[in-house]
Amino acid sequence: MLSFLVHEMISFTLLKRYNRGNSLKRSGYILMTKHEQIIKYIESLSVGHKISVRQIAKDLNVSEGTAYRAIKEADNQGLVASIDRVGTVRIERKSREQIENLTFNEIVKIVDGQILGGKQGLHKTLSKFAIGAMELQDVVKYLTKNTLLIVGNRSDVQMEALKRGSAVLITGGFEADNEIVEYADEHDLPIISSNYDTFIVANVINRAIYDQMIKKEILMVDDIMIPIEATSYLDEKQKVRDWNELSKQTSHTRFPVVDHELKVVGILTSKDIVNEDNDKSIKSLMTKSPIVAQLNTTIATCAHLMIWEGIELLPVVSNSKELIGMISREDVLKTMQLMSRQPQIGETIHDQIAKQINMQDGQININVAPQLTNQFGMMTKAVYVAVIEEALRYEVRKMKKSEVMVEHIDIYYLKTVQIDDVVQVEIDTLDIGRLFAKFEVTMISGNQTVAKALLMCQLLDK
Secondary structure, eight states: OHHHHHHHHHHTOEEEOOOTTOGGGTTTEEEOOHHHHHHHHHHHSOTTOEEOHHHHHHHHTOOHHHHHHHHHHHHHTTSEEEETTTEEEEOOOOOGGGTTOOBHHHHHHHTTOEEEEOGGGTTSBOSEEEEOOSOHHHHGGGOOTTEEEEESSOHHHHHHHHHTTOEEEEOTTOOOOHHHHHHHHHHTOOEEEOSSOHHHHHHHHHHHHHHHHHHHHSOBHHHHOEEGGGSOOEETTOBHHHHHHHHHHHOOSEEEEEOTTOBEEEEEEGGGGTTOOTTSBGGGTSEESOOOBOTTSBHHHHHHHHHHHTOSEEEEEOTTOBEEEEEEHHHHHHHHHHHTTSOOSSOOHHHHHHHHEEEETTEEEEEOOGGGBOTTSBBOHHHHHHHHHHHHHHHHHHHHOOEEEEEEEEEEEEOOOBTTOEEEEEEEEEEEOSSEEEEEEEEEETTEEEEEEEEEEEEEOO
């Protein structure tokens, strides 16, 4: 009876779409699709609730295929997570500020661990980890809720950690006592066992957190997208006159075109309707199968697409291709320029290379620090490419006051460079225009040429 009521409630839910003059409103309301109904239903479930394709299909009276696709999108949106030997469960969606926090389920994968107990709590995130290498009275000072205690075969410490709301990671491949496992299951506090020792486990977890911090600093479409409620779009059944009215209301000259399911099917710009009759259908004039972006698309990728394809507007779509927002070329470029001036929490290889660049007598020099070499003390091909790119960015910013995006690189000569060497980088401009430029880069070490490359680049004006 309950599932029937839930189904009836969701099936007749009306979703209001505010869209400034858009005739798609249909008197201000449209019915949610079955896909949207399932997503809304999943959002309404409590954190930790188990979800199955069969149960969703039964509760909402939809096909298992529809239920499966909706659950996959909920996974991509961070609403659910698949946990080994547990299944799919509703989780708390991570905000941008929480992205560096790992879940206990992610920890299991990182340390090649085995779940001993508390499986229902694997979706929770840890705020910090502590190492139980002290006396019990000292260890408990560092134990709080959402802490992960890394400890060996010490039952007393394990139990005290659980009593304080901490999860436990047992190193050395040891098992946990039955009493401890039962307590963990009762309170949904994960107990994980790993064959690695404490030092290795702490290092791999620390590295994973560091990697997450770098990801947090990489801007995605989700960070700058204008949501659909604040944007304007057209329906494929509308006419040219509808475009004219919407353009007058918004002062915009390009709009995405959607079908009856709100899926993006085209783009219509002022160039497409020049000298066209007001009664002509926009479906016959629009550019079909337009380039679109998704929430997890990086801003750098969008900049590349917009400049290379010469487009000013990118619709943002969900995994089911439904319009959820838009980004403009102006917003993308402003964001990239702003981020280039921001300090990074986690350093990438490009950050480390940039630190090694210095100018001497007008020459770009790079010191081959240990961070730029492999286990044999030699620069790898990937570092060669990164050095060339960073040196080029340094030079272009100096002479053009622009940002540069490498479109194509062809390294046609390469020799080894070892640790502590100093590499001079010479850059020759072969051709330069308003949007594109071609460069030849030569790297010299010890009066010998060690690399030569040709690059085609996009120039991003500030």
